[in-house]
Amino acid sequence: MDLERYGRQMLVTGAGGQAEVSKLRVLVVGAGGLGCSCLAYLVGAGVSAVTICDADVVEVSNLHRQPLHTEAGALAREKKVESAARALRALNPNVEIRAVSKRAGFDDATADLVKSHDVVADCSDNVGTRYLLNDLCFLAGKSLYSASALGREGSLSTYHWLSCCYRCAHPRPATIEAKRSCADRGVLGPVPGALGALQALEILTRAPDDDIAVFDGRELRRFRKPPKRPNCQLCGVAATIRSVQDSKDSCAAMGLVVVEGAGFGTIAPAPPPPLPEDAVATCADLARALSRNGAVVLDVRDPNQFSMCSLPGSVSVPIADIIATNGDAVLEKLPLDEPNKSIFVLCRRGVDSRLATSALRAHSALRERVCRHVEGGLQAWRATVDPAFPAY
Amino acid sequence: MEEQITVKVLLFASARELAQSSECTLELPRGSKTSDLRRALASKFKLLDVTSLAMDTAIALNQAYVSVDDDPVLSNGDEVALIPPISGG
Ligand SMILES: [Zn+2]
Numbered sequence: 131m132d133l134e135r136y137g138r139q140m141l142v143t144g145a146g147g148q149a150e151v152s153k154l155r156v157l158v159v160g161a162g163g164l165g166c167s168c169l170a171y172l173v174g175a176g177v178s179a180v181t182i183c184d185a186d187v188v189e190v191s192n193l194h195r196q197p198l199h200t201e202a203g204a205l206a207r208e209k210k211v212e213s214a215a216r217a218l219r220a221l222n223p224n225v226e227i228r229a230v231s232k233r234a235g236f237d238d239a240t241a242d243l244v245k246s247h248d249v250v251a252d253c254s255d256n257v258g259t260r261y262l263l264n265d266l267c268f269l270a271g272k273s274l275y276s277a278s279a280l281g282r283e284g285s286l287s288t289y290h291w292l293s294c295c296y297r298c299a300h301p302r303p304a305t306i307e308a309k310r311s312c313a314d315r316g317v318l319g320p321v322p323g324a325l326g327a328l329q330a331l332e333i334l335t336r337a338p339d340d341d342i343a344v345f346d347g348r349e350l351r352r353f354r355k356p357p358k359r360p361n362c363q364l365c366g367v368a369a370t371i372r373s374v375q376d377s378k379d380s381c382a383a384m385g386l387v388v389v390e391g392a393g394f395g396t397i398a399p400a401p402p403p404p405l406p407e408d409a410v411a412t413c414a415d416l417a418r419a420l421s422r423n424g425a426v427v428l429d430v431r432d433p434n435q436f437s438m439c440s441l442p443g444s445v446s447v448p449i450a451d452i453i454a455t456n457g458d459a460v461l462e463k464l465p466l467d468e469p470n471k472s473i474f475v476l477c478r479r480g481v482d483s484r485l486a487t488s489a490l491r492a493h494s495a496l497r498e499r500v501c502r503h504v505e506g507g508l509q510a511w512r513a514t515v516d517p518a519f520p521a522y
Numbered sequence: 523m524e525e526q527i528t529v530k531v532l533l534f535a536s537a538r539e540l541a542q543s544s545e546c547t548l549e550l551p552r553g554s555k556t557s558d559l560r561r562a563l564a565s566k567f568k569l570l571d572v573t574s575l576a577m578d579t580a581i582a583l584n585q586a587y588v589s590v591d592d593d594p595v596l597s598n599g600d601e602v603a604l605i606p607p608i609s610g611g
Contacts, residue, residue, distance in 0.1 A: 164611045255611035280610030283535050301590055304536070304578035304606045317610060342587065344534055344605055346544070353603065356580075356587035 132224065136176050143335075148176070151334055155179045157243055159234045159263060160253035161186070161210040163195035163322025164277045164329065168251050170198060171330035173218045179226035180218070182211045183243060185233035195319035234259055236378035236388050245270045251329055252276040257303045258386040258395025264289065264296035265377035268364055273336075277329040279322035282347030286328055287355075288339040291365065298359040299342065303384055303397055321345070409487055411502040413511045416474045426464060426471045430486045431478055431508075439520040441476070441511070449482040457493035472500040480507040527552050527598040531563065537579060537604040541567040555593045556581055559602060579606045 131148060133140070140148045154177040158165050161184040172180055188196075188203040188210055198217040199210065211229035218227050234240045234254065244250055244266040252263045252274060260276065267274040267289065274289040276296065289295055325345060331337070341352040363380055364371045371377050378388045387393045411419075419425035420441075427444035429436055436446040451459040464473070475490065477483040480503065487503035490496050504510075512519040526549045538544050541563075548562055560581075564570050581588050582603040588594060596602070 160611050162611050253611050255609065257607070257609040260607075260609055278608040278611055280535070280608050281539075283538075283608060285605075285608050298589075299580055299587060300607050302578060322611060342605075344603075346534060351603075352585070353582040353605070354586035356589040359589060359591060361591070 132176070135222075135224075139175060150336075152176055153178055154249065154333070155181075155247045156249050156251055156333060157181045157183065157247040158251045158253055159183045159259065160255060161196075161198070161214045162192065162253065162255055163317065163319065164253035164279060164326040165251075166196045166198040166214065167323045167326025168253055168277070168330045168333075169214060169218060169326075170221065171327055172251075172333065173222045173225045173227070175330070175334050176222065177225060177334075179228065181228040181230055181243065181247060182214050183230045183232060183234050183240075184210045184214075185231060186210050188213050195317060195322050197323075233390060233394060234262060235390055235394070236262060236374055236381070238374060241266050241270070241374045244272055247272065249273045249275060249333055251333060253326060253329070254395070256395030257397070258381055258388060260296060260395075261303070261381050261384075261386070262377060262395075265364055265371055265380075266374065267291075268295055269372070269374075269377075273339075275329050275333050277322075277325040279325045279345075280317055282318055282321055284321050284325040284345040286325055286332065286343040286345070286350075287341075288332055288337055290339045293339055294355050294358045295362060295365045297364050298362045299356055301359070301362070303386060305397060321347070405484060405487060405491075405503055408500075409491060409502050411474055411504050413504060413506060413515045415502070416476075416504050416511070417515045419472055419474065424471055426468065426473050428460065428464070428473055428475045428486070429477070430475060430482050435478065435522075438522060439508075441508075441519075444476065449477065449486050452486045452489055457489045457496065460490060460493075461495055469499065472502060474502055474504050476504045476511075477507045479509050480505050483507060524598070525552055526550065527554065527596060527600075529559065529596055529598075529600045529602055531559070532601065532603040534604060535606045535608050537570065537606050540570050543567070550596065552598075554596050556583065556588060556596065556602070557593050559596060563604070579604050581605065 136148050156172055156177055158169050158180055161182050187207045188199040190204045192199060198214045203213040209231045211231045215227045215229040250263055250267050250272055268291055276287050278285050341354050343350050343352045360366050371380055382388045385398050387396055387398050427441050429440055429444040429446050430449040432448050445463050447460050447463050475483040475487045483503045487501055490501045512521055529548050531548055532545050533541050584601055
């Protein structure tokens with residue numbers, strides 16, 4: 131044991147305390163304001179290993195609150211995990227530092243990361259990741275140390291799973307808070323710094339998990355956690371979340387964006403207004419129209435799915451293109467010489483087609499055309515019209 | 523016995539921002555529950571919308587979170603904190 135390096139903290143915790151710390155393997159999700167602070171104190175204290183998980187690159191706007199990163203890193207658009215790993219190795223070469231340039235997501239790779247560490251520090255910046263790590267840590271039996279910061283405020287909570295989980299305290303994401311992040315609301319640098327340091331303290335001292343601390347910019351107040359909810363989907367008596375897929379499904383059902391990409395973990399935009407009755411068709415309606423040669427089928431699935439299977443003669447325009455161009459993308463692809471044919475908008479399950487139909491009905495050049503969303507999509511087509519159509 | 527009770531309300535994070543106030547005092551009829559307090563706050567502060575308050579915002583009564591399944595009756599002198607979860611990092 132390196133008495134010169136760790137002596138000052140061993141005067142507080144004793145050799146036994148240091149021995150415990152030196153065995154800890156910590157997964158730190160997020161190398162932003164909280165992560166930089168938490169990581170620096172964990173590595174300085176001499177934990178066995180830290181794994182840093184983040185997909186972002188360093189930006190100049192991060193530097194006021196993320197002191198492991200540098201201006202040179204921002205100019206070079208260096209990955210945050212690499213920038214942080216370099217700074218941490220310089221701080222303490224005795225700790226095993228692993229950089230995983232990936233966003234923690236609803237996937238097996240993330241579940242495996244959780245399983246292969248002793249404890250997890252949630253230093254993420256979105257509500258979806260908070261539910262994700264809560265679920266994965268509970269399923270893997272790992273302690274979760276969670277911190278958050280925004281503006282002048284922050285909070286700190288720990289879950290060892292004897293008391294309530296994050297879902298027990300927050301069964302649904304808060305619509306008023308979740309849409310906002312540091313990017314559009316601002317944060318004072320020392321706030322995540324302070325909360326990340328306290329998070330490291332909780333980890334190093336294996337603090338009990340009986341309260342949730344709230345920092346209001348000046349004062350840290352502790353509130354006793356609510357009791358475990360008997361009907362919690364994760365930790366309740368009849369829990370339904372048993373896998374990362376269950377977690378993903380549950381978060382999607384709560385309106386969170388669960389697929390990788392911009393907006394991951396935030397509350398998804400409100401669903402489009404319900405379509406009028408004449409804009410909704412069944413698969414049987416589509417089959418009848420096709421048999422009379424009175425339909426153009428617009429398939430809005432992504433090109434990969436379209437290339438796997440499609441209805442004969444259907445036209446492919448991915449939903450992303452339709453939304454990005456406010457419907458213009460469709461005009462180039464539609465056979466405009468057949469204006470009497472109804473447009474039937476089709477996707478895999480009838481979700482994106484509803485969105486696309488709303489956009490197309492609002493398009494000035496398509497006002498005269500009949501444009502209908504096909505309820506249930508290709509899955510319903512297979513179930514109700516053509517059992518030979520491939521399932522995938 | 524007084525017909526009204528007085529409770530102290532602490533507002534955090536987006537609740538504080540929307541109300542533009544970090545604490546206030548509310549007079550409520552005796553027997554009021556936390557759900558009545560949410561409604562009273564929504565009418566006091568225009569920007570605090572009652573549905574999102576009721577659905578999303580955790581509350582603590584005398585320094586202890588209240589389970590979302592419970593709706594306890596408030597007493598004179600209680601301190602209630604509105605604590606929307608923060609997710610930034
Ligand atoms: Zn729970």
